[in-house]
Structures are given as structure tokens and as C-alpha cells.
Amino acid sequence: MAEARTVRSTGTREAIMAAAERLYAEHGLVAVSNRQIGEAAGQGNVAAVGYHFGTRADLVRAIMGKHSAAIERIRQRMLEETRGSREVRDWVACLVRPAPEHLATLGLPSWYARFAVQVMTDPLLRAIVTDEALTREPLRETLYGLGRCLDALPAEVRAERGDMARQLITHTCAERERALAEGTSTRQPSWDDTAGALTDAITGLLLAPVTPRSPAKEARTTP
Numbered sequence: 001m002a003e004a005r006t007v008r009s010t011g012t013r014e015a016i017m018a019a020a021e022r023l024y025a026e027h028g029l030v031a032v033s034n035r036q037i038g039e040a041a042g043q044g045n046v047a048a049v050g051y052h053f054g055t056r057a058d059l060v061r062a063i064m065g066k067h068s069a070a071i072e073r074i075r076q077r078m079l080e081e082t083r084g085s086r087e088v089r090d091w092v093a094c095l096v097r098p099a100p101e102h103l104a105t106l107g108l109p110s111w112y113a114r115f116a117v118q119v120m121t122d123p124l125l126r127a128i129v130t131d132e133a134l135t136r137e138p139l140r141e142t143l144y145g146l147g148r149c150l151d152a153l154p155a156e157v158r159a160e161r162g163d164m165a166r167q168l169i170t171h172t173c174a175e176r177e178r179a180l181a182e183g184t185s186t187r188q189p190s191w192d193d194t195a196g197a198l199t200d201a202i203t204g205l206l207l208a209p210v211t212p213r214s215p216a217k218e219a220r221t222t223p
Contacts, residue, residue: 015041016041016052019037020032091149094145101195153210168201169198
């Protein structure tokens with residue numbers, strides 16, 4: 001009986017996470033209530049989401065954690081071929097490709113890329129998810145390897161371009177996922193081609209020349 005209860009509980013958690021991922025992707029984090037998630041997951045108990053996950057942040061972390069585990073397994077496999085490289089493009093590919101490769105396995109429609117965009121636009125949840133992501137060893141090793149190839153780039157420029165790269169990956173994947181779900185045309189014919197285009201763009205971004213910034217310009221742009 002205990003085993004049966006465990007199986008039922010696992011099934012309920014999976015159903016809640018799937019419903020929440022879809023609703024958050026479609027409507028945003030703030031617009032979706034636990035009641036709506038519970039109903040979409042087929043749960044008659046309005047307290048089911050809170051019982052199984054606690055807070056909204058805990059639910060978001062569980063969803064992100066499920067996908068992140070799969071993505072990091074792909075990254076770990078890629079690291080076996082990338083270690084020792086001093087080529088920026090090799091490390092960028094290790095950073096970029098795991099997410100599109102994972103998205104290609106999710107079928108149609110999928111919701112994860114659009115869900116991730118919603119999470120990354122929420123300052124609190126973005127901080128939580130980012131901090132947790134940086135505890136995953138394959139990502140840490142990838143960022144370290146990429147950083148070693150970019151020693152000549154000033155730290156503030158590296159950070160700035162890292163933010164740009166994150167936005168580019170997140171939003172490009174979300175837009176492709178949306179187009180596939182809606183049956184509209186996409187820029188690339190496959191997730192693999194999307195990964196290749198992102199790798200090209202981000203490699204170029206990281207290796208682009210740095211325009212000197214005058215003190216006057218910096219003063220005008222500082223909030």
C-alpha cells in the first residue's frame with residue numbers, strides 16, 4: 001500500500017508540474033493561480049499544489065530542476081569531447097547545444113522554453129534558478145573553460161556579453177517553440193540548426209572587438 005501511495009503521489013506531482021509548466025508558459029507566472037494549476041492537473045483538492053510543492057517558487061524550482069537535469073546530462077556528454085580545447089566556439093557549443101537538443105526530445109507542443117522565458121523575467125525567480133544552475137558541475141566546468149578562452153576580455157565586458165548570450169539563447173528557443181506549437185514558419189528547419197545558429201552568433205558576440213568607453217559616456221549611462 002505504501003508503494004501504491006508513493007506511485008500515486010509521484011503521478012500527482014508530475015501532473016501538477018506539467019500543468020503548471022503549460023499554464024505559466026501561456027499566461028505568465030503572476031496570472032496563474034494554484035487553483036487553476038490544480039484543476040488543469042485533474043486535482044479536485046484545491047490545496048493539492050501547495051501540499052505537494054509548497055510555494056510557487058518551490059514549484060518553479062521543481063520544474064526547472066527536472067529539465068535542467070536532462071540538459072546537464074547532455075552537457076556532460078559534450079564535455080567529454082570538449083575538455084582541453086582552447087577554441088571559443090567549442091565551449092560556446094557546449095554552453096548552447098544542450099538546451100535545444102533537450103527541446104528536440106519533448107515533442108509537439110512543448111512548453112519548457114516559453115516557461116523558462118517567464119521565469120527569467122521574474123527577478124526573484126531568476127536569481128533562485130541561476131544560483132541553483134551554477135551548482136551543477138557540467139555547467140560550472142563549461143563556464144570555466146569558456147572563461148579561460150576569454151582571458152583578454154575585460155571582466156565587465158565578459159559579464160555584459162554573458163547576459164546578452166543568455167537572453168539570446170532563452171528567447172530564440174522560446175520563439176522557435178512558439179512557432180512550432182502554432183504551426184507557423186521557423187527560421188531554422190530543426191533544433192540542431194537552431195543550436196548551430198546560436199553557436200555562430202554567440203561566438204561572434206564574445207569575440208567582437210570592444211569599443212573603448214569614455215568616462216563621459218559611462219557617466220551618462222549610469223542610472
